[in-house]
Structure formats: C-alpha cells, structure tokens
Amino acid sequence: MTATRYDRRMYAVMNDRRAAAAYATAGRRRLIVGAHVALTAVGVAAWIGTVFGSSWSLTVVIAVALLPWVLLTGMLNGSTRGLLELRGRMLDERQLVERDRVRALAHRITLWLLVAAAVGAGAYSVMTDTPLRAEVTPVLVGVLAAHWMMPLWVASLRVQDDLADVDDEFGDSSAS
Template sequence: MTTTTATRHDRRMYAIMNRREMQALSRTAARRRAWVAAHIALTAASVALWLGSVHLGPLWMPFALLALVLPWCVAMGVINGATRGLLELRDRMLDERQLHERDRVRAIAHRISLGALFAGAAGTGLAAWLGGVRFDGALLFPALFALLVAHWMLPAWVACLRVQDDAPDEVAHAG
C-alpha cells in the first residue's frame, strides 16, 4: 500500500474495508460462500421486485424492495470486508499483489458474463429456430437488466469466493 499520495478519503475507506471486528463473519470459505449465496439471492429478489414494480405495478413491491436494501447492504459489506476492499479501493491503496488479483477477478467475472450472454443468445436462437418460438421483445428489457446487474455484481462475488483463508497464526492474533 502506498500512503504517500493517499487522501483522507482513501485512508478512511481502507480502514473501513480492513476492520478486524468484521473479519470473523467471513473467516472461512464456507462462511464466504454462504454470504455470496445470500447476496446473490438478495440481488435476484431485488431485481425481480424492481422489475415487477415497474412492469406489473403492485403497490407492495416497492416496499418489499425497500425491506431488502438493508440485508443486501450488510451482505455487500461483508463481501467487501472479506476481500479487504479489493474492488472498492483506489489503485494507490493496493499493493502489486492486490492489483494483480483484482485484474484476475475482473477477467474471471468477464468470462462468466460472456458465458451467460452466449448461453442466453444460443438459447433464444435455438428456441426460435428449432421450437418456432417468436420473441416479441417483452422480455428483452428484464433479461438485459438482469444480465447488467449480474455483470455488475460478478466481480465482487468472484473476489469473495477466491479469498484464501487466513493462516492459523493470523487467526489467533486477530481474535
């Protein structure tokens, strides 16, 4: 970490992303997987509720969406804490190893997004060609919006799943 050019904001964000008190929530791979799974479920539910409120219009959907905001933010905070701010901190706050890992995470997430887009395109193409299904565009916006959100969130999920467990002596000193 290079602190010579770090701003007050940089130092504050670094401190938030590296709080020892929060590291127990994501200390093991099983815990990190559970947090990522919970975040994926909360994200999917939020997207479904938002799209439902836009397209279907029931009055209860925006309130249900608001109820998901706090748990979504907590889960995102745990993910950011598990990665120690890998995707949130500026370049000047990361060392070379972290910068390399961030590039690697983004590359993996990009490949996953590309695979999802390819599968979606191939699936709709096959459905139209072999099944005679006509796509009128009613599902185009929801599908594209869901893919956009997945593309946006994938780097955080991948980064959290790639975090290595702390060495046993580091865990003893952290507790």
C-alpha cells in the same frame, strides 16, 4: 500519487477486522455469496416486476431485501479487504494483479451468462413465435445486475482464509 484523506478512510473501513469472524472461512464466504446472489436475484426480479409489470406492491420486497443486501455487500467487501472498492494507489502489486485476475474471470463468467441469455431468448422467440421486445429488457436488466456484482462474488470466493495467530509451531498458546 499520494493517498487522500478519502483513500485512507476507505482503506480503514475496508480493512476493519471486527466482523472478520463472519467471513473467516471459505464455507462462510460461500454462504454469504449465496445469500447475496439470492437477495440480488430477488431485488432485481422485484424491480423488474415493478417497472415492467403492473404491481407496485413489489417495492416492499425491494425495500425488505435492500438492508440485508447492503450488509452482505459490506461483508463481502470486508472479506476481500476492499480489493475492488479501493483505488489502485491504495493496493500493493499483489493486490493489483489479483484484482485484474478477478475482473478477467468475472468477465468470462458474464460472457457465458450473456451467451446463455441470448440463446434462451432466441429459443423462446422461436418456440413461441413472438417478438421479444417486452421480454428482452428484463433479461438484459438481470444480466446487467449479474455483470455488476460478478467481480465481488468472484473475489469473495477466491479469498484465502486468514491464518490463525499461532504462538508456537504446534498451535498451543498456553505453553510457555
């Protein structure tokens, strides 16, 4: 199947290297992933508090967290060059294999997160001798958010650093 105009546009967006310096190293990507995880947790917790609690003032927290979360999501997608966002026909064989590896690893991490949530919810129920109707839904929403974002986090942490452009074998571009 041939690439559509949408495919070509998304490929160009995901491979735009103007912001590459922000996520060029593994340390910077770890920092971005950590900030993205924290903003995701804040946003999901605020949303849970709004929906399942009585405080609508938490919508301000959601709104404030949303803009940096979107910017960080874009940076993470840029760092992976759209590995998870581009259609398969826009990726080469190596990228398709890497996408499968990322998804498999993210699936295993999410599986253990679900196991921990189930054990924690069960332990809470036993220790407090209360039914879990009200407590399970927020836990499931949190785990769903982690499941949704885990492939992006894993892919961003697995990206290799870009090799610096070097003119000669010693890295001295001033020698001619």
